Amino acid sequence: MRLLGVTEVSGRFVSREGANVWARTAEGRVGLPVDPDLPLARRVGDRWFASSSLTLRAGDRLRWWKRGNQVLALWVELDPAGPSFERESSWTEWVRRVSGRELARRMAARVSGTEVRDLVVAKRSPSGRVIEMRVVTDAAEITLKGFDVRQALEVPEMLFTFSRTKGPQGEVEFVFLGRGWGHGVGLCQNGAYGMALAGSTYDAILRHYYPGVEIVAAASVKPAALPSLR
Numbered sequence: 505m506r507l508l509g510v511t512e513v514s515g516r517f518v519s520r521e522g523a524n525v526w527a528r529t530a531e532g533r534v535g536l537p538v539d540p541d542l543p544l545a546r547r548v549g550d551r552w553f554a555s556s557s558l559t560l561r562a563g564d565r566l567r568w569w570k571r572g573n574q575v576l577a578l579w580v581e582l583d584p585a586g587p588s589f590e591r592e593s594s595w596t597e598w599v600r601r602v603s604g605r606e607l608a609r610r611m612a613a614r615v616s617g618t619e620v621r622d623l624v625v626a627k628r629s630p631s632g633r634v635i636e637m638r639v640v641t642d643a644a645e646i647t648l649k650g651f652d653v654r655q656a657l658e659v660p661e662m663l664f665t666f667s668r669t670k671g672p673q674g675e676v677e678f679v680f681l682g683r684g685w686g687h688g689v690g691l692c693q694n695g696a697y698g699m700a701l702a703g704s705t706y707d708a709i710l711r712h713y714y715p716g717v718e719i720v721a722a723a724s725v726k727p728a729a730l731p732s733l734r
Contacts, residue, residue, distance in 0.1 A: 510571050517564040517580070518681070519599050525578075526599075527566050533681070536568060536575050543577040552579060598660055598683075604676035608641055611656050614648070617641025621676060623666065633662040660685040 515529035524535035544555045558580050560566075565581040607620040619642045626647065627636035637648045639656070654662050657680070664682030671677045684692070691713040699709050707719050 510569050510576065512567065512569050514565065514567045517560045517566050520560070521599065525560070525566075536578065539575065542575060545577070545579040547579065547581040598681075598685075600659055600680040600682075602657075602678050602680070603671060604678065607639075607657070607678065610658050611639065611641075611646075614652075614656055615639060615641055615644050615646040617643035619676060620678070622668065623678060631663065634664065635662070 513529060513534075515527035515534070518526040518528050518533065520526070520538070521535075523538050525538055526533060526535050528534075544558050545552045546555045546558060547553075558578070560580060567579045567581065569576045604620040605618060608615075608617050611620070620639060621642055622640040624638040624640070625634050625636075626638050627634075629635050634653050635650055637653050639646050639648060648656050651662075654660075659680055659682060661682050661684040663684055664680050666678050666680045669677050669679060691710075696709050696713070699712065704712070710717060710719060
């Protein structure tokens with residue numbers, strides 16, 4: 505929305521890096537300069553209240569007004585249940601900025617070279633996780649597959665996107681933006697904890713993470729139906 509040269513924008517908080525608050529909008533990821541004198545407000549129920557400071561978590565809905573590149577005000581809309589039930593987790597969203605030389609050092613046992621020049625995602629799983637990646641260094645090229653991708657990059661999860669950029673001295677750098685911390689094959693502990701705080705029962709939590717699961721008493725399961733451990 506635009507009025508008298510002032511534009512209203514909305515998005516979700518991603519992270520704070522240096523002098524910028526980063527948010528994800530319909531147009532992509534944008535950085536908002538942090539100004540100590542910036543008017544702040546938070547939503548409580550259906551009302552907005554001025555605030556001297558804001559505590560933001562990944563996924564919080566933001567609303568801000570700007571004229572040109574100048575941000576005039578920043579408001580945050582807090583949902584008691586959070587943008588996701590794992591909102592209390594510091595791993596809901598994560599950012600890693602790594603130089604090409606540091607990546608080459610991490611991958612020294614896998615590929616030769618002193619600097620990673622490029623990364624190419626060759627394949628993603630149905631959930632969006634990187635399961636095959638091509639790594640190009642100044643001396644060689646290698647294809648990583650499966651969990652080896654996460655180990656080589658030393659990132660918390662394989663659910664990520666990245667961009668290739670340049671550092672202060674013109675060196676190659678890679679910025680990774682990801683979600684979660686795990687293998688992506690089961691129940692999220694932080695999410696389950698958040699659902700429990702919101703009042704969900706154990707069976708509702710299990711059905712949320714494992715749709716179609718049947719929950720029965722252990723006594724009703726016949727031993728023959730259990731898989732052999734031998």
